[in-house]
Each structure stands twice: as structure tokens, then as C-alpha cells.
Amino acid sequence: MNAPLRKAGVVVFVLFGLIFANLNWVQAYKADKYRTDDHNARVRVAEYNTPRGVIEADGKALAENKATDDTYKYLREYPEGDLYAPVIGYKGVNLAATGIERSENEFLSGTSDKLFADRVSSMFTGDEARGGNVVLSLKTKAQETAWKQLTNNERGAKFGSAVAIDPRTGAIQAMVSMPSYDPSPLASHDTEDAAAEYNKLNADKDKPLLNRATSETYPPGSTFKVIVSAAALRAGYKQDTEIQAGDEYIAPGSGAPIHNAEAETCPGSKISLKEALTESCNTGYARLGVDLGGQKVQDEAKAWGFEQEDLTVGDLKDGGLPVAASHTGDLTVANDQGGLAQSSIGQKDVRMTTVEGALMAATVANGGVQKRPYLVQQLLTADRRPIYTASPETLRTPVSGSIAGDLKDMMISVVENGTGKQAKISGYDVGGKTGTAQNAEGADPHGWFIGFAFNDKGEAVSAVCVMLENVSGGHASAEAARIAGLIMKAAAGGGGD
Template identity: 60%
Template structure:
């Protein structure tokens, strides 16, 4: 055989070898990926051949499947669309799924290992048993109220979030992000129409698909003063201990003075004393800025960490695994370029500005920890997993403590201060007749030429001092009156949570 033919033969053998190797690679290593791909039409048909389980709140299905009579036998439906969108998410044909639909997909689809008994039974009966049902912790009233009040807020804010939790268990009572979206067009079996609907939402500058309650981090403003007050109490400063305040304070190394929101708050020259309780009640910026410099960056950052800041792996779903991802809240840098503490940055951080960033969930957890005697329970959304025929429970939530950021005594002192905020301070709009309500407002700068964010974190206790609800409301770029409106909305959400719990 001459040389050119030998070369051609070698090339052909190499090509056959590569083809053989690729075939084995596909069969051995890529089979599962291709078989389960959203673009595999056979898989899609098989997936829609079985009725998907419900996602329910208070006995009502807010995500369910209906028969179509078409090639894809069932179509997902969301009866209350926008109200539950950021919790439920959606399960589309070709797009990526999100929310509880995603994190509980195997159980809802009936492919979970927990439901293998039903699938074995189907082999003998020829039936197609539907997927399992997911029951959520949400309160119908609290969720509806949170959605309505955010949408109809009185300061014209177009973006924001609200989340409420039961301080004793961590069960999420309400979770709403504004603006919301209708998930129904996204699950259309007309995949081109679904893609068009998704593209429109994805291009919206207000980002309606974003779950702001869990994923948005913004400067928390004066709500961070509860963390600061906790650090002060643990350093030996009592509620009635006087700290330096005054109408203006210029930190060392900075020519920019820190002032209070109004001239009537902590008036007088720099250093004029005010009690820690009054500094919280009337939201004294100058007092907390000086307090932060006195305590030092390490204490401030450590106390924030103990409340849950810097946690990167928190999720909200089941208590023992997975769930909706939560962005980490951060205290940020408080240092000079040489690594030493920058007093000006520390002072600003101590009033919830500079690089401090917080999610609404973190705000609710701070309030819940105070209300629950210093114990912070792990937040969760999934209350129970029920079999397709609803006769067997495969999972029932058993609340557990996440951390203990403060002692019982410190929590009691913080409770008293936060109740004072609602009784005679900046949080009066959150009051609920017949219940003890505590809270803290926050106004945070959003930029040099944009309106301020408005925040409120708070809790409600019954006449026996038992905590019923803890909440955080954030109105993005709400401007003047934003924090007062956030307090009003928070009060209405907690009121609805109380009604839903039987008015304990």
C-alpha cells in the first residue's frame, strides 16, 4: 500500500475512533442530561402525561393543573396570579422554572423517591397517579393584605417588598415583592407566546421577576440601630444610660457632619446627652454614630453577624433542605486603605448607611429575634408534603432554632425600646388596637439625586406577651414619608396575621 493510501486509512480510523468515543460519551455520561433536558420533546410529553400536584395555602390551591385535551395533557394554572407569584414561581414548558415550583419539582411531578410506592402501583394498575401536594405556611389574609397595601401605598413607590414571619416558629406568613407579575402567560403551551411574555417581563427596568423580599439588599437606614442598641446593651450601656448626641456630629477624619432627620430630634451642641432608649425612640443619628465609633468596628460587625448578616447559605423552603435562595446581608467595609478603622465610615455604618446592605427577610428576622426572647428561628415556607391521595404525609415541618443573637434580658430591653418607638416615636402608624406593637423605622439614602428608601421592622405581641408576627416592609425610593408608610403597611399585615391566627 502506498503512503497516501496509508495516510487516508489512518485518518479514517481516527475519525471512526472519535465517533465511537463520542457515541460512548453520549450514552454513558450525557444520557441523563439529554433525557431530562427541557428541549427533549418526548420528556415534555411524558412530564405532562401525569397531573402535577397542587401548591396550597390554607386549604386552597393557588397552583394547580387542569386537563387540556391536547398532546400535553395538563396545563399549570395560578388562580390568584400576581398575589403569590414570587412564592409559587411558575412551571413552564420550555422556560426555566422558579420558586416553590422549582425547589419542590420532583415531589409535585410525582418523580420523587418518596413517591416510588405510587409509581410501582401504577405499573400494575396502568394508572398515572398525580404528583404530591405541597402545603405552605402562608396566611391567606396576611398575604392578600401585604400585596394590596404595597400596590396601593400612599407615597407612590413602585418597588418594594414585605415579609412577615411567626417569631415562635419561623413560619413565613406573607411574602410579597413589588412589582409582581402574572405567571399564567409564562406557562402557556404556546411556547412562542410564553417566550414573548417572559422577554417582556425580563426587559422591564423595574424587574418584576425579582424576589425583592429575599434577594434585594439595600441600605437599611435606622432599622440597623436595633443591632447597634443590642451591641450597646451587651457592652454595659443600659436603656437609661446617657450617650452623647446633639444636633450634629462630625466624625474624626471626616469633614461631613452627620445630622438628624429633624432639628427637634436630639437638639443641642455636639455631645449633648440622650438616653439609649430615647435615641432609639426618636431615631437619633448623631447618638448612634458616636456610639458606633465608641464600640468599634469589630463589635458592630460581630453583633450584625450574630443576627444573621454575612450568611451565604440561607434558604427558605423546607427546614431540612433546599428552598428559595436568600441573598446575604452585609455590613461592608469600615476601613481606611491602610486597613485601620475609618471612623467616618464606621459612623455612617452605625446608622445603616455606608456599605451596610440588608434584605427584607433579615429585617424581619431581627424583629422576630427580639420578639421571641432572643431566639431566632429558621424561616421556612413548606409546612407539609402530602401524597397524591392526601392520605400520607411525607414531611411535616418541625421548627428549629437558627441562632440566638441576644440574651433574654437584652431582648426584653430591646422590646421595650421598640414598643416606645410605636407608642411615641417614629413608628406610630404601626399600632394595632389591643396588641403590643414594637418596631423601628428607617430612612436610607439611595443616591445623590434619588429619593430615600423607607423601611420598617416590627413585631406584635398579644396581651400575654406572646409574639404573633414579625414583619419587615421596604419601599424603594419612596421619598418623604416612606418609613411612616412602611410602618402603616406593616401594622396592617400583622393585623391580618393576627386575624388569621384566631386573634390570639
């Protein structure tokens, strides 16, 4: 019986050899993959072992950490709640991060190459390695004003957004989206709680997780007339060039007539370009668009930033929040003059983001030079040494300074004498353009205002776009204009409210 016993010994030896070989496979060959696998909770624990960087604006912490006793040593907190949520997003234990928390994740968590030297020095000094801080360009006063005015709007609109930009640099001064959400519960270390909160928000029909300023597009209505005006000026029109207006316009080959919003708007047959914009003359602009031709209008819109698919707002080097592309739709379809007429007053298939609206106003205010918008002003190491400071970049220059000057005059006229009077603020020269956009059959129209403000030194201090969805009670754009004025005043340092 000894021979079989010896063979049994060999069998055990082979079986153990298989275990040993498999251990080599798991612990050596696959080790790196397993060590960094998404399902490996150790990766997350390590991430939470060092305090994540603070996100701040105007010296105010918007995302910070609280030391805890549990497995994850630092709890992410958002003291300002839903005010900044659409910009900052959240960093959850199991949830995918969003917003600046996502785009600046490497820097905040301290794993960025930019912080390599600090990691090395902390190895020698024995100091705790920490993530870097992100300073946003947002002006807390402007942000607070925008949020307060939007959520307390006088027309009871439930959805809307606002973006304010410094026209000279592209620094975003305010970005709000309504409704919003409180990001703190999503960062809970109780991953089941966090998942439940996320599911609740995600299923909410009001879509609070959506950043309406960057990722939604809406028909821009009459604000699009700025683009058509630019196309006309480029084609040789002047501010006082008379265009044909009237109560009604029927494009060639189209049965649906275009009317003006009010009976008293441009009833006469002739009106200057400046007057047409000031009064927001639909018939005049519809005909103007048809006269210019679809290609010119389409090219003009593109020159101002329409159709750009890859714009992000974050830091100027690394990306950030993606901005949805604004579209005009195809305006060159043969024999569709009616469609072109509708598109020329910002209806039909024309769609615009709030960011693009603000960029248009900023470009006019900045003499035709469009600065690339950004949210991250500075990246600081944990001991507040700057690693990166935003240096403004020109994104595009759609029009010459003289055309921009004409547009500026025309838009100031809108606020001084026309449909945008509610945007007026004392001490500043304000220009802009209102928009009232039909969207769905039987639904209240969207109210838009895009505009800019110059201070008494003639500096363009702020450009803004306010958008309110489905505003009831007529003159949808008037409330947007009022809010826009207050935001610009706050952004310019002239106090809120």
C-alpha cells in the first residue's frame, strides 16, 4: 500500500502547487489591476486618508472637509448647499464625481502631477500629504444675488439659469441653475444613504441635478436678433440703415405670417436697424434674415460660438464643465424662406445655452473679442502657494471693433429706450437685448435677457445672461432683464439687491 500512499502524496503536492501557481497569478500578475480596481474599497479609503483640497471663492469655502472617526477619515461638506451645487458638483464615496469636483479631482485629491514636488517634500518633512485648493472666479455677491433673485422671481417661474462673465477676461462671475440640490448628502460616507439620495434626485421630474446654464439649450427668441444685426452690419448695413417693417411679414413661399409682440411695435413700413433692435421688431428682423440669406445668418452665429461642441468652463488648461453646443439648425434649406424668417427671430430650430447668451453680450462689450470663459481662477498648494493662475485667452473674434461698437450702441438703446428698461442700474451704462421665446404649444414663453454693464470709467465690468423658463403673465423678458441688472450690479461691486 505504500506506492499508492506515495502517489497520494504527489497528488497533494500537485494540488498545492496549483494553489501556489494561482496565488502567483492573483498576487503578482494581477496585483496591480486588483489593487486599483474600482471595486477595491481600499483605493477609496486611501483617497480619503488625506484631506481633499478646499474649493473657494472670494475667500469663502464652498467645499471643505470635516475629520471623522470612520473608515473614511474626511467627510466632504458643502456649507453653501444648493447655491453653488451646479458649478462645484459633488464628490461621493461611490458616486461618480461631477462639476469642478470632477474636473479638478486630481488636483483636489493631491495626485496631480502639478503637486508632485509637494508630495516629495511631505515625504521628507513628515507632514501629512494634502490636496491642493481650487479658487473659483465666482463673485460670491453676484452668485448670491443671482440665486436669490432667480428663486424669488416675481413671476413664479420654477426653472431658470443665469451666467455672468467679466467681458475683459472671460472669468465667470456667477453661474446659477434653478432648481438645485444640496450636495452634502451625496457625499455621505454611508454609501447606501448617498445612493438613495442620488436616486431620489435623479428621478425628480424637476431635474435638480441638471446644470441648466451649461447643458440645456432653449430657443433664444429675440436675443438672436443680435446675431442677425451683426450679420447685417457685416454686410454693410449701418445703425441708421432703414429696413422694411410692418405689422405682418409673410416670407416668400410661406403661408405663416410673422407678427410683432405688440401692436405698437414697428407698425410703420420703414424703421432704422437701431430702432428695430430697440423695439425688437419681429417683422423687420424676419425680413432682414431672409434678405441676408440663410448662409450669412448661419455663419454669423457660428462666428459667435454657435455649433462649438467642445467648449468647457473650468481651468483654461485642463477642461471643466462641458458646455452644450448652441445650434441654429440648417438655415440654407432651399425654398424654406418661412423657416429662415422664423429662425431669424430665434425660433424654429435655433437653440442657445445661457453661457452662449452671456458670451454674446460679453463679446459686444469687449469690442468684438470673445474671451474664453473660465471658472478656476487659481490652483493653490495646501500651503497656499499658487501653482496656476488663469491668464485670459481669446476664444474668437467674431466682429471688428467698429461693428462691436455699433452693436453696443444699439443694445444700450434697447435698455435706455426699448424693451430692456428693467435692466437699468444706476451708475452704469447698461446695454442688452430681451428675448421672449415660444417653446411649446400652449406653454408660457421663456424670458431671456442678455446684456452688459460699463462703469463710469468706461470699463466693461460684467456681461450677463438670464433665462427663465415658462414665465407667466406676459412680458416674459422683463423679469429676466430686472434680474440681469441686479446681477451685473453685484458683480461690478455695486452691491446686491
